[in-house]
Amino acid sequence: MESEKNRRLIYSVLGVVCGIVVILGAMKLFLGVTCPMKFLIGLPCPGCGLSRAFELLLRGKVEQSFRMHPFLIPYLLMFVMEMFFRTKHEKYAILKNGYIVLVVVTSLIFYCWRMKHFFPKQEPMTYYENNLISKLRLLR
Numbered sequence: 834m835e836s837e838k839n840r841r842l843i844y845s846v847l848g849v850v851c852g853i854v855v856i857l858g859a860m861k862l863f864l865g866v867t868c869p870m871k872f873l874i875g876l877p878c879p880g881c882g883l884s885r886a887f888e889l890l891l892r893g894k895v896e897q898s899f900r901m902h903p904f905l906i907p908y909l910l911m912f913v914m915e916m917f918f919r920t921k922h923e924k925y926a927i928l929k930n931g932y933i934v935l936v937v938v939t940s941l942i943f944y945c946w947r948m949k950h951f952f953p954k955q956e957p958m959t960y961y962e963n964n965l966i967s968k969l970r971l972l973r
């Protein structure tokens with residue numbers, strides 16, 4: 834029973850990861866960018882740089898990964914907590930939710946700081962000139 838649950842969980846995780854890879858690949862191929870916000874309005878979103886940071890982490894370039902997006906590891910930890918440590922203990926749920934709120938709030942504050950100090954001159958905080966809004970303006 835437990836191994837069936839674990840097998841389903843592993844297949845679910847693999848399905849989500851494959852889905853993300855396919856969607857990002859299709860967006861890069863057809864739209865030129867992997868970020869929906871950059872595609873629409875040209876501005877980077879709070880998650881910009883996460884996929885590049887993940888790629889760098891997989892290659893073992895931990896420092897470069899951290900520089901690309903310091904919140905990758907806290908987000909991964911959040912994902913691992915959600916997927917593999919499901920329990921009905923109230924104390925754990927409070928701790929987990931507190932952690933999620935802390936990571937999301939601090940990453941939004943970090944995004945504002947990054948926009949102020951690095952936009953638009955440093956990757957991934959760059960402006961995408963070929964965005965949909967500017968294309969629509971050119972049509973008028």
Ligand SMILES: [Zn+2]
Nearest residue numbers: 868878880881
């Ligand atoms: Zn983005």
